[in-house]
Amino acid sequence: MEISAAHSLKLSYSSKCENLHGHNWIITVYCRSKELNADGMVIDFSHIKESIKNRLDHQNLNEVLPFNPTAENMARWICDQLPNCYKVEIKESESNTVIYEKD
Ligand SMILES: Nc1nc2c(c(=O)[nH]1)N=C([C@H](O)[C@H](O)COP(=O)(O)OP(=O)(O)OP(=O)(O)O)CN2
Numbered sequence: 001m002e003i004s005a006a007h008s009l010k011l012s013y014s015s016k017c018e019n020l021h022g023h024n025w026i027i028t029v030y031c032r033s034k035e036l037n038a039d040g041m042v043i044d045f046s047h048i049k050e051s052i053k054n055r056l057d058h059q060n061l062n063e064v065l066p067f068n069p070t071a072e073n074m075a076r077w078i079c080d081q082l083p084n085c086y087k088v089e090i091k092e093s094e095s096n097t098v099i100y101e102k103d
Pocket residue numbers: 009017021069070071072092093096
């Protein structure tokens with residue numbers, strides 16, 4: 001899914017990223033389960049979008065997330081929101097990608 005949003009980072013050093021700016025984050029969510037539910041799914045793709053995209057898209061992430069919105073923190077938070085999610089990849093730009101994986 002793609003999220004277009006704004007953020008500024010609170011950092012312990014001086015950086016241009018402290019200024020409000022935007023990205024189109026490309027987010028890939030990985031879910032798994034030994035069993036499928038009664039609908040034959042691990043999780044409905046629409047429910048993923050409802051719980052993540054509807055909350056973040058076209059928002060100021062500093063206002064809707066209770067943490068410093070780095071790509072790493074976002075990936076961990078997204079993983080924690082979704083049942084059976086074990087991995088989240090976020091591509092912030094052509095050269096900036098993070099992967100969060102649960103143990
Ligand atoms: N480990 C992380 N490092 C950085 C993150 C992050 O989430 N995790 N985020 C940022 C900022 O979001 C910043 O906007 C991106 O910085 P930068 O790489 O400089 O990206 P640009 O799009 O400005 O790329 P240019 O190559 O400078 O055009 C920073 N670091």
